[in-house]
Amino acid sequence: MRTASMPGHPRGRTEAGARGRTRDPLAPLRRTPVHAAIIAICLLWMIPTAGLLVSSFRDPAAVSNTGWWEALTTPSEFTLQNYERVVDTNNMGRSFVNSLFVTIPATVMPILIAAYAAYAFAWMRFPGRDWLFLMVVGLLVVPLQMTLIPVLQLFTSWGLTGSFLGIWLAHTGYGLPFAIYLFRNFFGGLPREMFESASIDGAGPWTAFFRLVLPVSIPAIASMAIFQFLWVWNDLLVALVYLGGRPSVAPLPVTISNLVNSLGQNWQLLTAAAFISMALPLLVFFALQRYFVSGILAGSVKG
Amino acid sequence: MSGSWWRFPGRMLLILMMALAVAACGDDDKESDQGVSGGATTGGERLGGRVAVLGTWGGNEQDAFMAMVKPFEDRTGVKVEYEGTRDLNAVLTTRVAGGNPPDVAGLPGPGQMAEFARQGKLIDLATFLDMSAMQQQYSQDWLRLAQVDGKQTGIFIKTALKGPIWYNPKTFGSVSGGTTPKTWDELMALSDKIAASGTTPWCIGLESGAASGWPGTDWIEDIVLRQAGADAYDRWHRGELKWTSPEIKRAWETWGRITSNDKMVYGGKQTMLTTNFGDAGNPMFQNPPRCYMHHQGSFITDFFVKANPGLQPGEGYNLFPFPSFGGNGDAQVVAGDLFGMFKDTPQARALIQYLTTPEAQQIWAKRGGAISPNKQVPMSVYPDDITRQMAQSLVGAQTVRFDASDLMPEAMNNAFWKAVLDFVQNPGNLDSILANLDKVQQETKGR
Missing domain, CATH: 3.40.190.10 (Periplasmic binding protein-like II)
Known part of the structure; x- marks a missing residue:
């Protein structure tokens, strides 16, 4: 199926490319203002992050007395002390491992469950399907803060507080509505003929799901994985409530937030900590970026 | 076909089983925790x-x-x-x-x-x-x-x-004439004198994220406790004394003498509202100083030293107690x-x-x-x-009294913070601000 649909793409692209080259030799020039504008907006957008990066290499007294741009003229004043203090903090390495231990299952579980559910919502007929789907979409607007106390009561009675299983379940629950919604719309856009010919070839729902739906939905799954990974990786509140800040289980955001005194002293350490905790999500993003971009394109072309 | 029918779910099941196995390990960890604490003995x-x-x-x-x-x-x-x-x-x-x-x-x-x-x-x-x-x-x-x-x-x-007033001894001596103000009138006379010389006497910063405004509540509390007395202070935080009562209103007006006059506070109301409480005192240590006095709790020395390395207690910064109002004895607000x-x-x-x-x-x-x-x-x-x-x-x-805003119900406390910001922005609206606080006081009292 996948191979049958592929030839359309390269052909379309070469046609467009040929047309561009023969009819409009000035096209690259014409696009220059657009590119310049995009680059300018990107740079503007990155200024706060750049400022944060520069500040993370500066002495706290210097940060509170002069702007970060003034540091660029005196690079000799840059120091690594913020990074050293963050890395030396007790428990930082353990927290990094804890964060991975929380984030990876909490990303895989909701995606797996949501894919099954979305397939059922998109391609299987059963009574009450639309109502059920409406309920799932409705859950999108429930603020997770409202669920903290009831879910915590449930976890307490089941003995799940402070355990990794508890926080995986919590994140799975919070991630499911959006994941099901995203996947259902993506799966729903797949051509009906694909399933019909598959079923003529004797494929049951399982085969159709694993051999057809999942492979062609890699872009949507990758997009969802990035969202969910970032959300869980950066989460402080859910971890603090269900998992707690015990050193043996505390994930990175909890440990990082404890670098700061109760009245906000030592905030300069947060600048360095922000870049340390950003490293892994950036890696994940760049690794999945290829799928991410084609995921957006797939949606737009389909519509 | 039948082979692949099983292969893929099999893989997924494998992943799930691994996840559950890991989860089980997590559970064991927790149970052993409880086991240890449960097995402790008293008196040993x-x-x-x-x-x-x-x-x-x-x-x-x-x-x-x-x-x-x-x-x-x-x-x-x-x-x-x-x-x-x-x-x-x-x-x-x-x-x-x-x-x-x-x-x-x-x-x-x-x-x-x-x-x-x-x-x-x-x-x-x-x-x-x-x-x-x-x-x-x-x-x-x-x-x-x-x-x-x-x-x-x-x-x-x-x-x-809560109450001390901080100054920089290196610059303060030249304006104070070697003494520190003992009464509010002396403090105001000194402030007026400094303001007339062209430099603002005070540094105030009210920004503190969602809790913005709280440094102002400390001012009001210090004034109420010394101006109206401990009895009025207690009735006030218990919700028995209205915000619109003369005692409380007078305290706001007293503070307003400083905040509503741009010559009194470094940067005027804009700087007051947007400066973080932790950074607010730093202009005292600039050369030439932008202000001479700063009112803040005992914890602030930590901020002074962080932002101005090398500052020594006593030589670099010093304090005098919040002045009294006409004979009311020595009173302190604490936290x-x-x-x-x-x-x-x-x-x-x-x-x-x-x-x-x-x-x-x-x-x-x-x-x-x-x-x-x-x-x-x-x-x-x-x-x-x-x-x-x-x-x-x-x-x-x-007389020792606890920070009144911390004794009030949470909703009252939050309204107090916000009222401070409103008052600094629009001192003329004091009556409506206090009337609004009365409403919150009524609502929170029933609980």
Whole structure:
């Protein structure tokens, strides 16, 4: 199926490319203002992050007395002390491992469950399907803060507080509505003929799901994985409530937030900590970026 | 086909099973935790086990607390598992409501302590603390502040002075003529004199994220306590004295003499509203100084030193007490860190007992940044003269009152913060601001 649909793409692209080259030799020039504008907006957008990066290499007294741009003229004043203090903090390495231990299952579980559910919502007929789907979409607007106390009561009675299983379940629950919604719309856009010919070839729902739906939905799954990974990786509140800040289980955001005194002293350490905790999500993003971009394109072309 | 029909679900099942196996490991870990704490014995030489503590401290405060409990851990073998969060109120309320409170917790303030106590969540510490010994070590005021309906539901382990006015001795002498103002009138005369010379006398910063405005509440409290007296102060925070009453309104107007005059405060109202409380005092240390005086709690020295490395207590910064209003005696507004107990375990009892001792409290006092409420902590442990001076005025004051906004119900407290910002922005709206506070007072009183 996948191979049958592929030839359309390269052909379309070469046609467009040929047309561009023969009819409009000035096209690259014409696009220059657009590119310049995009680059300018990107740079503007990155200024706060750049400022944060520069500040993370500066002495706290210097940060509170002069702007970060003034540091660029005196690079000799840059120091690594913020990074050293963050890395030396007790428990930082353990927290990094804890964060991975929380984030990876909490990303895989909701995606797996949501894919099954979305397939059922998109391609299987059963009574009450639309109502059920409406309920799932409705859950999108429930603020997770409202669920903290009831879910915590449930976890307490089941003995799940402070355990990794508890926080995986919590994140799975919070991630499911959006994941099901995203996947259902993506799966729903797949051509009906694909399933019909598959079923003529004797494929049951399982085969159709694993051999057809999942492979062609890699872009949507990758997009969802990035969202969910970032959300869980950066989460402080859910971890603090269900998992707690015990050193043996505390994930990175909890440990990082404890670098700061109760009245906000030592905030300069947060600048360095922000870049340390950003490293892994950036890696994940760049690794999945290829799928991410084609995921957006797939949606737009389909519509 | 039938082979592949099974292959893919098989893989997924494998992943799920692995996940569950890992989860099971996590569970084992937890059960063994409980096993250890459950197996502890009372009265034994070494207690062992764990005690979970939730507090608001992070960074070097957390280090100080861990240093404070280190001798306890060594002696009893109890492991203190400290969790810190700056959003203590939200996390603690959620955990308590969810049935999963820590064993021992720092409490956000006496107001919230009373709420937990009335829900029956806090354990009466008098059931195991030697109260007659406590009365010798703590002043009556400090013990009473941590009582609810006659039960000792909390205990202070660290305190702070709210009222001092800070100055830079290197520049202040040239404008003050060598003396510090004793009364409010002298303070205003000095402020007017400095303002007339072209420099603003005051530095004020009210920004503090969602809690913006609280530095202003400290001003109002200091003024009410000394101008209207301790009795009016008590009726006010209990909700028995209206915000629109002459006593309270006069306090706002008194403060307004400073805030509503752009010549009085560095940068005027815009700077006041947008400057973080921690940075607000720094213009005192610039050359030439942008201001001469700054009103803030005892903790602010930490900020001074961080932003101006090399600043020494005494030479680099100094303080004088908040001035009095016509003869009202020596009064101090204070704040502090309260501890309460949510689960009655032998380890929690032992920890609370230990934290009240002078031995424990002087560890933090020695490191600086804390004043001990325990009278038996000797003045010599404080690291410098400034801290010693604050500790002395805290112990020696005739009248000690806790930060009123922290005693008010949470909704009232939040409205107070916001009212400060409104008042600084539009001093002319004072009547409507106070009327609005009265409304909140009415609403929160019924609860």
